[in-house]
Amino acid sequence: MSNPIVEMKDVSYTYENKHALDHINFTIQKQAFIGLVGPNGGGKTTLIKLLLGINKLQSGSIHLFGEPIHKFKQWNKIGFVSQKANAFNRGFPATVQEVVSMGLTPKVGYLKFFTKAHKQKIEEAVEQVGMSEYLHENIGDLSGGQQQRVFIARALVSNPALLILDEPTVGVDAENVKKFYDLLHHLNEKQQITLLLVTHDIGTMTHHATDIVCLNKALHFHGNPTEFTRLSEHDLSHFYGHPLNVVTHNH
């Protein structure tokens, strides 16, 4: 097996007196599609913040693309679509092209301007998510599902090898959720982008992910969806800390 893209060893994290993560060990292999599930307050967002370098590591170690996180510089290899991405100011006058261009801003660097090659990349990213016809439309005029695609294009424009999505389907209707997962499959299978998707929708994830990771402060499960669906309700309720009944569906 090749070197993992992400390797967490014995990672714990505490907010003042509140324990958020407890001795987490887990790896993400290239081209995996990981569904990260768990109850609210279970440490999912903390784990992502650690991976993105927003929260500083307190104990244990994290390696990204083989490098220790404190030495890691190639942040453009990691794309991120935040839970709050679609909570932006809808009256903001920005076209799809302008929004996606933000994904290249850190890569281009300070005191430098976008070139024709950058503009080409932006158009390609917009095309990847099937939004070319809306390139010059204001993002506030698009539907929730379309906006989510634009934010994925913003994350994709810097050619990330790993794409992290934090509850990206909140507020998106069922039809667009299906289209959204189709897009993720395309990115994962055709473009070999590794995906880490945080979600509450366990039922959907069992249909789409290659791996399920269940986190509630400690790592309770890491395996394939078939193994996950074989878990008893008792086990799941124990992981979640409250009674749980999983209904599987594909959208």
Add this chain to the structure above:
Amino acid sequence: MIADFFEYEFLQNTLYTGLLIGLIGPLLGTFIVVRRLSLIADALSHVTLAGIAFGLFLEKKYMVTFITPFYAGMGFSVIGSVFVERLRRVYKAYQELAIPIILSGGVGLSVVFISLADGFNTDLYSYLFGSVSAVSRNDFFSILVIAIIVITVLLLFYKELFMLSFDEEHAVVSGIHAKRIHFLFIVLTALVIAASIRIVGVLLVSALMTLPVAASIRIAKGFKQSILFSVIFGEISVIIGLVAGYYFEIPPGGTIVLTSVLILIITILYKRLKLTRLKRKAIA
């Protein structure tokens, strides 16, 4: 009437300075409006008033001429911008609190300096509402330097400022130095306010930075077009406002702002008309 603006030097100074602030006010104002910081401009303009009052006080009581009210106003405005930033960090959950604190502090200081200088005088009146005759050649050159600084910094940091304005969290995650860029932005705001006060006055300066933008974002597609329309509306307001102010012998601050309001109403009506037509088409 317009010919006078090319004939007399004092009117030339006013016109050229007006065109400069018609450019930099809405240019920076576009970022201010989309970042929902419109009231910060108001707070800083009141701090600028305190600086102007301080300058007038020094001039009147101690014959100090090297710190003119214009430079004192600019200095107070920049210091005020630093305080706004500090306060926004202290009150993270109530960031808007910085505005009334700085605004009332500015007015309080102004009252003290005005009283120490033995009351209101004509000069201060022109600082409050603007004037067509108050801009000297030196003022014009100072404002030209400010305009060059503002335009250069905005061009160089455009993409970072745009990113911060749209989604601060994403910008920070992407490694943008949000605090430094925001500090730079707020200092630029202070400079533009100080530069604009000679023409539009303390009480109306924030209107020049927000009204053209409010009109522009109704009809523009995208951020760059919003900036372009804001600047065009700003320049139209300044030109019409200055000429009308001169003709009717009233402070140009009022006529500039009223022209901006008129443009705003026209754009709102235009947008409404456009939407109604689209709806009718869709039904047909």
